Amino acid sequence: MKTFKPVLTAIALALVTATVASSAVAGDTLLMQRVQQEQSMNLPRKGMSMAEVERRFGQPTAKLDARGGGSRNQPVINRWMYPGYIVYFERSHVIHTVLNTPAGNNTSPANPR
Structure with missing residues (x-):
């Protein structure tokens, strides 16, 4: 054996x-x-300003608290929630738009783990 x-x-x-x-x-x-x-999809694109996003896509359902901003290498990141997606801004310009998914990995950005 x-x-x-x-x-x-x-x-x-x-x-x-x-x-x-x-x-x-x-x-x-x-x-x-x-x-x-x-x-x-028709989503906010990288480089759009906050004003441009609001003009084209309307008011977000929530504007979450800003994160970062402690130094030049860590700029302020703002997050706006819309139905079905979240828009991430570095300072005042879009850096990424992320769909909310059933996997649940980004459906509650207000409560990061």
Whole structure:
């Protein structure tokens, strides 16, 4: 029986590796689909000013407390919530717009972990 232990360990390791690899591929596919969805939507784009965002997309449902601003290398980040997405500003210009997802990883930015 002792000769089978290394073989069983190798098989178990191969199964775990295959499972992890397939999960990573599935995660990459979901991320790519999400990015494609974001790119096809009419969302605030990088570089837009706060005034421009309000003019084109209306008042946000919430303007969250600013973060950062402690130094020149850590500028103030503002976050505005809209139904279905959050707009992130560095100082007063859009740096990114993120869709709220069922995964729950960005549905409550007011309460960061």
